[in-house]
Amino acid sequence: MTDEVVHLENISKIYPLVSGDVLALDNISLSIKTGEFVAIIGPSGSGKSTLLNQLGCLDVPTSGDLKIDGRSITQMSDYELTHLRLISIGFIFQKFNLLPLLSAYENVEYPYTLKYRKRDSSGRVSKLLAMVGINEELAKHKPSELSGGQQQRVAIARSLVNNPKILLCDEPTGNLDSKTGHLVMNMLKKLNSRGKTLIIVTHDPGIAALADRIITIRDGQIVSDVGNVS
Amino acid sequence: MKDIIFAMAVRNVRINILRSILAAIGITIGIISIASMGMLGTNMTASVTDSLSSMADKLTVNPYSGKGGGGGGGPPGMGSESDNLTKKQFKDIEKIVGKYGFVYGVHNIRAKVKKGSDEWNTQVYGLEVSAMRTILDNLTAGGYPSSDNSVLIGTRFASDNDLELGSRFSVGGNGVKVSGIIESRGMTMDLNTDSAIVMTKDKYESLFGAKDEFGQANIVLNDINDAETVTNAIESQMNRREENVRVQDSSRMVSMISSSVTTITSFASLIASISLLVAAVSIFNIMMMSVTERIREIGVLRSIGTQKKEILRMFVYEATLIGIIGAILGMVFSLVMGYFFILIMVGSVKYFFTYESLIHLPYAMAVGLVICIFSGLYPAWRGAQMDPIEALRAE
Numbered sequence: 301m302t303d304e305v306v307h308l309e310n311i312s313k314i315y316p317l318v319s320g321d322v323l324a325l326d327n328i329s330l331s332i333k334t335g336e337f338v339a340i341i342g343p344s345g346s347g348k349s350t351l352l353n354q355l356g357c358l359d360v361p362t363s364g365d366l367k368i369d370g371r372s373i374t375q376m377s378d379y380e381l382t383h384l385r386l387i388s389i390g391f392i393f394q395k396f397n398l399l400p401l402l403s404a405y406e407n408v409e410y411p412y413t414l415k416y417r418k419r420d421s422s423g424r425v426s427k428l429l430a431m432v433g434i435n436e437e438l439a440k441h442k443p444s445e446l447s448g449g450q451q452q453r454v455a456i457a458r459s460l461v462n463n464p465k466i467l468l469c470d471e472p473t474g475n476l477d478s479k480t481g482h483l484v485m486n487m488l489k490k491l492n493s494r495g496k497t498l499i500i501v502t503h504d505p506g507i508a509a510l511a512d513r514i515i516t517i518r519d520g521q522i523v524s525d526v527g528n529v530s
Numbered sequence: 531m532k533d534i535i536f537a538m539a540v541r542n543v544r545i546n547i548l549r550s551i552l553a554a555i556g557i558t559i560g561i562i563s564i565a566s567m568g569m570l571g572t573n574m575t576a577s578v579t580d581s582l583s584s585m586a587d588k589l590t591v592n593p594y595s596g597k598g599g600g601g602g603g604g605p606p607g608m609g610s611e612s613d614n615l616t617k618k619q620f621k622d623i624e625k626i627v628g629k630y631g632f633v634y635g636v637h638n639i640r641a642k643v644k645k646g647s648d649e650w651n652t653q654v655y656g657l658e659v660s661a662m663r664t665i666l667d668n669l670t671a672g673g674y675p676s677s678d679n680s681v682l683i684g685t686r687f688a689s690d691n692d693l694e695l696g697s698r699f700s701v702g703g704n705g706v707k708v709s710g711i712i713e714s715r716g717m718t719m720d721l722n723t724d725s726a727i728v729m730t731k732d733k734y735e736s737l738f739g740a741k742d743e744f745g746q747a748n749i750v751l752n753d754i755n756d757a758e759t760v761t762n763a764i765e766s767q768m769n770r771r772e773e774n775v776r777v778q779d780s781s782r783m784v785s786m787i788s789s790s791v792t793t794i795t796s797f798a799s800l801i802a803s804i805s806l807l808v809a810a811v812s813i814f815n816i817m818m819m820s821v822t823e824r825i826r827e828i829g830v831l832r833s834i835g836t837q838k839k840e841i842l843r844m845f846v847y848e849a850t851l852i853g854i855i856g857a858i859l860g861m862v863f864s865l866v867m868g869y870f871f872i873l874i875m876v877g878s879v880k881y882f883f884t885y886e887s888l889i890h891l892p893y894a895m896a897v898g899l900v901i902c903i904f905s906g907l908y909p910a911w912r913g914a915q916m917d918p919i920e921a922l923r924a925e
Binding site for chain 2: 353
């Protein structure tokens, strides 16, 4: 299928430890279409973080095949994986993870500069910042001078700057109060409604309830994969 | 700033400015020590060569005294009491030297000196008064002997024995009077007069014999470059059948002294470079710290698409910046401190602003910078090799 953006076939991930191998992902098969909003839920230790790392090309599976945007990543070099992360995936973290040395504006511009080897002169960075509600004055500040909600909004703008196929969110509201969390979720939902594939890893059922599809993981296996009709 | 990776390196150096400067100071000290040691060496060699070249134009000719069983290479003026240059030999030497310079004969002996009830042995020279005027041209007091009963004495001899102008004492049982005191001449090859008595040739011969047979012939050359020519000429003509005389060339001694000064200063530079080693360790430590405390940042950078090479570049830039700060500080301080250091140690900065001396500055700066970058390399590599997942997990 051409509109499949993520495709997993018999994915296993084994961490070799002295005390014995740990099977973090056990033969997972899964595919996600362009424009889907998928929530991955499960208790801690279930393997959802490991799955997120595979989807985000931060790690490669021990066995099985994983395709991102039609390209198999299992044989990719570190250089290729890094490039794929830069152009195809937008990361949104629980702890915002902005670069402390750079201003909000520069944080958003950074992946753009890495990709195009030049500074942004098209106004894309300013437009994205305006879209997430960060004005020019705020954009000059360092992350440490911004509130949690503001930081996460900057992080969303950063994740979008290279126009990635997939937005990968790891507990995006985990460090925010419920009101700000709501705001951030609305923003992500709006991006999804404009066609961005959204994958959220969470253990918050309230967040999961917003998704079109909920995948539950336990002990490295998918225990349920259901559409959400609410 | 166009390159964002470079901009981040600059900002990190600026945020930790105190730490960066402290690390840079390590490099600065290293640069100062090797640059000033290098400059000191150059200036010392130049100034030693300069002051020694005034004595390098002298040759001494001694009769060969190998038959006595002892070596013939002892200091001049000693061990040649029994053998003298014959009148003919002296004439030959004069003929060979000819236009190259000036030759004078020297009588010398260790003789008994008596003043009051004190009695001791001392070096006694016998010279023509004309030679005294030419060679011993620096008297601190008095004048040249006007009669055979007047003598010149060295400053040390005068002060050690409480002698002054007009003082009387006896040499070899014969009373003499001090007519002049010779200024200190230091270590020289021709005449060591500081603790000696210099009398007229006639007086010497009347006391100790050896009429017209000198113990030593000294040659003062007009041009130092003729030393080898004259030495070869004397040796080939006078030692044709058997070894009769031995020529000592003081320029050889000068080059020996110069080369030992060079050896000493390069040894000092070696020791000074230990401080650069210490600086390297401190840069290594600082860079390791910078990497460790930014593990999480590295994780973020890597996860959003920064290549390993770019992480490496960021930390190498940081080490380079510290190195550049250190090198610039080092150059400024080396110039200032080196100048005063040399002024105190050598006593002259005549050769300070020469190419040979100042070349040590860029050389030391380059060494410092390279060491700085080199010690930043491993920490940078460690940062670049970090697993992004592990790094992101770091607190």
